[in-house]
Amino acid sequence: MGRMWLWHAVTALSIASMAAVVAADSVLSRPGAAAAPPPGTGGATQNSTRRSDGNSYHHVWPPMEFGWRIVVGSLIGLFGAAFGSVGGVGGGGIFLPMLVLVIGFDPKSSAAVSKCMIMGACVSTVYYNIKLKHPTLDIPLIDYDLAMLIQPMLMLGISIGVIFNVVFPDWLITTLLIIIFLFTSTKAFLKGVEAWKKETIKKREAAQRMEQISKEPEHATAIPTESGSSIDAKNTSDEKSSLLKNVYWKEFGLLSFVWLAFLGLQIANKYSARCSPLYWILNSLQIPVAVGVTMYEAHGLMTGKKALSSKGSQQNALKPRQLFVYCQLGIIAGLVGGLLGVGGGFIMGPLFLELGIPPQVSSATATFAMMFSSSMSVVEYYLLHRFPVPYAAYFIAVTFIAAIISQHYLRKLISWLGRASLIIFILASMIFISAISLGGVGITNIIHKIERHQYMGFESLCKYGA
Secondary structure, three states, rough: OOHHHHHHHHHHHHHHOOOOOHHHHHHOOOOHHHOOOOOOOOOOEEEEEOOOOEEEEEEOOOOOOOOOOHHHHHHHHHHHHHHHHHHHHHHHHHHHHHHHHHHHHHHHHHHHHHHHHHHHHHHHHHHHHOOOOOOOOOOOOHHHHHHHHHHHHHHHHHHHHHHHHOOOOOOHHHHHHHHHHHHHHHHHHHHHHHHHHHHHHHHHHHHHHHHHHHHHHHHHHHHHHHHHHHHHHHHHHHHHHHHHHHHHHHHHHHHHHHHHHHHHHHHHOOOOOOHHHHHHHHHOHHHHHHEEEEEHHHHHHHEEEEHHHHHHHHHOOOOOOHHHHHHHHHHHHHHHHHHOOOHHHHHHHHHHHHOOOOHHHHHHHHHHHHHHHHHHHHHHHHHOOOOHHHHHHHHHHHHHHHHHHHHHHHHHHHHHOOOOHHHHHHHHHHHHHHHHHHHHHHHHHHHHHOOOOOOOOOOHHOOOOO
């Protein structure tokens, strides 16, 4: 009875207290990216969004019926959710092209359904990770203090990036996406190679120690039963009580407040005239929310009351200069994510690794942060009727199941092999595949624009959607 109550409580809180800014609202959702409905995708509905040149945007929602599109789309969704959740990138770089090219959605609706799929994978992954411990320390796997420090500034950066996404032409965004993704995937791959070499050295040293112990008969019988059974008992007791101990409810509540504040401001902004005084006031109100929560966390880290304990022996009181750099990196990561329309996972994963965070913690914390941003996007898209609910519900179920299964078995494989570097390689591979898939879709849209002699310059923020 108690475990069932905890399951429902954590699941409800995970969905109800997620926070960030809508990065995908402009990813493939720019009105200029609209194309004619793909053949064989069924009828389309039309909304009132118009560009300044008078071209209206058509939603293309294919009928939901069993066929090769659903089968292939489901398999690709399973693959994207399985590896994206382990790598901590969500899988949006796989979902978006699949929804456009296979299922047949228009780009704007694909962005909305993709966010639903990412949310399903993130909620599933966070529910699995929320009960786990740090790989070497007796602390939660998710670094709540790191999330508190980075997440609010990340959301603020995403808001700024989304504005740049509106202004910048598609060809520039596609070029930047390919360059940045190839760079970050290369950096992550090299980091994985470095981690693999360190693991190999440790495994070799451990094998040598075991060989020395096996040569000493007096130690051969001293190790087996008692310590092994005590360790098993310890793990069992931790597993029973870890759910309540592993959740830092104060930090969770503050992030929930940020989620509600940003969501309210974003929804209010949808009903204000672009570039009006109210529009800029609502946008500006995001600054005190993000800065206030970050400064609260930074003060605790600076005075030593809190610590980024996931870094192990390096957990000391941070200096103001270090905190400024962390916050600056959060804003830059959000700005790049909002500009490219990919959310925070593709940027936060490599960023956390560069800061010295272990791969397991990096993946879990990045997914925890993405749970906030994706859920906010889903709420906004639902209120704006941007996606068909049956399709969204089906793909949420697909990614939820795929993510929790992959977390269970891939984590066991990584633990058995003793190769946490596999998480880094998965991260690098997902970013590289996303660079190819999203870059390919972007280049295709650019070619179509060139053939139709459409405008490809910088847009006016105040005229966008007018």
